[in-house]
Amino acid sequence: MKNCDILIFRTNISSAGDLRKVKTVLDHHPSISRWNVDTGDVDKVLRIEATALTIDEVNRLILQAGYHCEELED
Amino acid sequence: MRPRDENKLQAIKQKAVEMIAREGLEGFSVNKLAKAAGVSPATIYIYFKDKEDLITSVSVEEGEKMSKATLKDFDPEMSFADGLWIQWRNRADYMLNNHVSEAFWEQVKNSVYRDEMVSKVTENFRQSMGEFMKNALARKQVNAMPLEVYWSVAFAPLYNLIRFHNEGRSLAGQRFVFSHKMMKQTFDLVLKALTP
Numbered sequence A: 001m002k003n004c005d006i007l008i009f010r011t012n013i014s015s016a017g018d019l020r021k022v023k024t025v026l027d028h029h030p031s032i033s034r035w036n037v038d039t040g041d042v043d044k045v046l047r048i049e050a051t052a053l054t055i056d057e058v059n060r061l062i063l064q065a066g067y068h069c070e071e072l073e074d
Numbered sequence B: 001m002r003p004r005d006e007n008k009l010q011a012i013k014q015k016a017v018e019m020i021a022r023e024g025l026e027g028f029s030v031n032k033l034a035k036a037a038g039v040s041p042a043t044i045y046i047y048f049k050d051k052e053d054l055i056t057s058v059s060v061e062e063g064e065k066m067s068k069a070t071l072k073d074f075d076p077e078m079s080f081a082d083g084l085w086i087q088w089r090n091r092a093d094y095m096l097n098n099h100v101s102e103a104f105w106e107q108v109k110n111s112v113y114r115d116e117m118v119s120k121v122t123e124n125f126r127q128s129m130g131e132f133m134k135n136a137l138a139r140k141q142v143n144a145m146p147l148e149v150y151w152s153v154a155f156a157p158l159y160n161l162i163r164f165h166n167e168g169r170s171l172a173g174q175r176f177v178f179s180h181k182m183m184k185q186t187f188d189l190v191l192k193a194l195t196p
Helices: A016-026 A055-064 B006-023 B030-037 B041-047 B051-070 B080-097 B099-108 B113-119 B123-138 B147-154 B156-167 B180-194
Strands: A006-011 A032-038 A045-050 A069-071
Touching: A006 A055, A006 B041, A016 A032, A016 A055, A045 A055, A045 B041, A055 A069, B006 B030, B006 B041, B006 B051, B006 B099, B030 B041, B030 B051, B051 B080, B051 B099, B051 B113, B051 B123, B080 B099, B080 B123, B080 B156, B080 B180, B099 B113, B147 B156, B147 B180, B156 B180
Parallel strands: none
Antiparallel strands: A006 A045, A006 A069, A032 A045
């Protein structure tokens, strides 16, 4: 487990409907302080500000909402 | 994840201003910017939440830079003629020496980012200008008129000289180069029109 400040992912979250579904899993997660999806970008980039949240955990959460994501490497 | 790197952030912002100045907002994307700046898109998202956040941020900074440059050596207590001249000099210096900033403003001024850029033009700037005009009116150094009329006479002639310069051609199609002498000549005519 590593502590993370900002996590960046490529996703397939693009419509307002998609966002609503993702919102249900991310909004109330205790580790996440802020998140957004740049739906205007080709990679539909999900950006999460969080403490003590792992990449795997985010993958699982997004999958649970019905989407997938992949960490964007630096 | 990586700590913030101020140098990297500055380089990203500088490259964004250059790209928008050159190519406009239409085709601008985080991916393109990342390539041009030699960083990964993920790095850009460390600093900005999305493309809009990035453009807003650089627009605000450019606006602040512009207002700071315009206020250099300016004091609202100055006489109307002195104060207006300083503003001419500052605006001319800024426009002639900051082509990238100037081109950036041209791209942004018809977009949704214009308001952000203008609204953040420091309170300081608005206050200084307001005070300057109030003083000039009280001292009867300037005629009373609507702001738009004032601006059209006070600054538009300068901007037009600079436009000729940037186009490099006079109305007759000959080579045109902006000169201090020509600026002063135009300024004197403007002053005549605005003062009692």
